[in-house]
Amino acid sequence: MSKSGDITWSSCPSKEPPHLSSNVLTMQPGPTRMSVTHVQDIRSAFDLLMPDSILQIILDCTNLEGRRVYGEKWKVMDNILLYAYLGLLYLAGVFKSKGESLHSLWAVETGREIFRATMSLETFQVISRVICFDNRDDRPARRQKDKLAAIRTVWDKWVHRLPLFYNPGPNVTIDEQLMPFRGHCPFRQYMPSKPAKYGIKIWAACDAVTSYAWNLQVYTGKLEGGVSERNQGMRVVLDLSQNLKGHNITCDNFFTSYKLGQELLKRKLTMGGTIRKNKPELPPQLLETKGRPLNSSRFLYTADTSLVSYVPKKDKNVVLMSTLHREGKICGQKPEIIMYYNATKGGVDNLDKMVTAYSCKRRTLRWPLVLFFDMLDISAYNAFVVWTAVNQRPWCHPTSRPGSMFQEYQPLQPS
Template sequence: MALKMILEEREVFDRDEDEEISETEDHISEVSQSESNFDDDILDEDFVPTILKSRKRSGFLHCARSTIGPAGRTILKPQKRSGFLRGAQSAIGPAGRTGKEKGKAKEVFLWSAWLKARSSREKLSQLLDRLLRRKFLARSSCLSKAGDISWSSCPSKQPPRLSANVITMEPGPTRMAISHVTDIRSTFHLLMPDSILQIILDCTNREGRRVYGEKWKVMDMILMYAYLGLLYLAGVFKSNGESLHSLWSAETGREIFRATMFLDKFQIISRVFQFDNRDDRPARRQTDKLAAIRTVWDKWVHRPPPLFNPGPNVTVDEQLMPFRGRCPFRQYMPSKPAKYGIKFTAACDAATSYAWNLQVYTGKPEGGVPERNQAMRVVLDLCEKLKGHNITCDNFFTSYKLRQELLKRKLTMVGTIRKNKPELPPQLLQTKDRPINSSMFMYTADTSLVSCVPRKGMNVLLMSTLHRDGTICGQKPQIILDYNATKGGVDNIDKLVTAYTCKRSWPQVIFSDMLDISAYNAFVLWLGVNPHWNYHKLQRRRFFMEELGKALVTPYIQTRQHIPRTPSSVAIVRRIQGEDASGPSTRPTGPQPPVPEVAAKTTTIVWTQDGEEDTVW
């Protein structure tokens, strides 16, 4: 063969080779089949490696001859193998720099040195001929920009991990959720239980006594539900930004608001609505920027995971809650529609957008030192209890280290990756002279990289541990198609909760987001248990939100003693109280709790424009 003639001409096989081979024959049996098994199918018979054409190959071969000899006697010993590789890499430095194929010469040299020390002369000549003629070593093998990862254009033939993408849980509502869901209100109680609302109720009553003193009357849970129900109804009617006076107006408002409570009572509750004790908040804020709502948030964020099992694909992405008020951790994100707001990181089911886990970003820690590997830490925290799923994320989170940690947890990953990452090979970053819709692939043992050029000058990079080859469907790789199909879990819930949001200031904006997500998660659970509910209607979520709001305000309307003045609101109150009187009683037995209201400073009574009585303060 031509290669053998060249090697013999350059005296690579010196006279002492037989003695070196005899010293290593005892170790040949240790050579695994995978290290010497190379397929002829991927060889290009017409390909002549550029290394053999290089004018500077004599320097490389001379360096190889001087290095292989003494190293071959000890290379098989484990304690000296790493030393040989380091010495070989440093030894070919001058030779590689004299030629045009530094990286290719380095690969060929290491392979030739390894095979010479572990094989016979005849086997060495055959394997060298096949190795040097493979595009894997001559053209398509390259190192990352950092030099610590070797990428290949040939997919790995190792079978995928059996534990990856094997889901042990059945997607959908859990048994606990199914056993507790009886109606729409019970579904909401699973996500916003009385234990959380009781904390808010105690803090609100404490704040009411601080602001109004003895004039404040204790607020009960029925009134709390009515207040939350009005917030939901305002979101259903897309009136969260509308003036309260307009909502309660007889001309432009809704009858259900006047039928539930007076406008003054709603404003008083909003004035003192609290989530913690204001007295010790400054001390807690020194170490926790989320101190104003930390207790409620920690209790609520643990509610969604036990109620729903996500499907095989989970999306991790950022969510920006629009807010331009004063907040110590308000963020500016120019890529988001709202630009300013409070940033959340959510892990959602890609199919249903069920918010499975969330975190609030509170900015840099005290001292102003940014956290290292924050994006990787957030993803690992959000996916802590997942197993066998595929995680889809964007270029803010995707990295080679994250891929390693997720594989350890039996999770795969698909995501876009930024061009400045050191683990990328430089060959994938070049777009010059590449045709439109062309794709390039690089692989390691368990990772795939794809570079796609959708239009001139644009390069889209994705990393995946889910895909094992470079399958192309139409004009796009399968990696990109799967990413597009599963990337919208968080964006979809962000769009849906914004359509019927009930948010009004920090920290209430966070609680409003909790209410919005709780309502949407309750909607997903309700459809999981009752898939045929309003099946032929297009706006099923709007009907669900309206029914939820009415279910929350109905108990308080049933106990209302002061009837509104407008005929339409009176009709609603009479109808609800009449249904309560004719049907099974749902009012609490025993003495009724006092209605929380503030005594008037004067006894002057005036009539508002909507015909309801009002108290002058």
């Protein structure tokens, strides 16, 4: 019996047939028909993800802010200047990875000529000062109901476009990102386990193989009245996986629970992930480690859920839950559940590594600009994924992608 006394676990796998509708994909993995039709190069893929409709909102709001700050001295900004500014942001990110500072890029003798030829450093800094994503005049009224009011329209339009151009494969990773930021923000988070520790938290759903960012959600803090949200992990997973069907969701112990697994099965989705040992659905017998040999595994089952307790070190165990695996199979010394989890858990972490390597982020005290820089980084990476997939590059194939953990593990049987 579980700690809560409402779940009965068995040491024998269930003999009931699996849910035939689970893990039957309803969408073809890879680029969508719209991508195949419109993508000729990386630039055209970027234009799909960051279209003129979004950039026009930014352009209009930036001109309003420019006139408010500089008055008659403000020169109206057009599409060409905005695209030039975005291009320099990307280029500055490339050279920043080589240790070149922003001012050194405009230096007359040692700088990069393309920066001086595009615009002056003063113009670049003026645009960075006034770039805006909403109308400041009616922001206070909107901010009373929405903490993300300063960039909500642009953010929602952009997130809505992400799933239109690429369908994830059978495995989707859901995890959290932390955008480093130490300025004033009503929903800034402190996460001591992260390298940056302070920043803006974003929930992300990514394809486990290509790390394509398929859905994102900004965490804006506690609810009204300072009340903490109950079952937040389950709510986040259900929100981010709302339009998926037939996929397996891999998540860590913040999200994993028996109730979440049951809710996902109702949506024709399976789940696998580590689970915290204080969860009421776990039986006490599964957590015992005394006398257990190294690399030993202990399995428990219900009709549609499997648990495994694995001992990697003396008197230490890790517990995982899966609604995908129905038998306690062992791959070498480790259970198949753990091998599958290790192979599919890195979708969001790999995205972080890729967008950090050549990030266009600049130092700023404005949190909406932090989110906009993240939008640009992810758009560039997603555009590269779409372009390589449309051109059928081998990089997008899970067994040939450099560094892919799928090279080390293949399921014992098709799921």
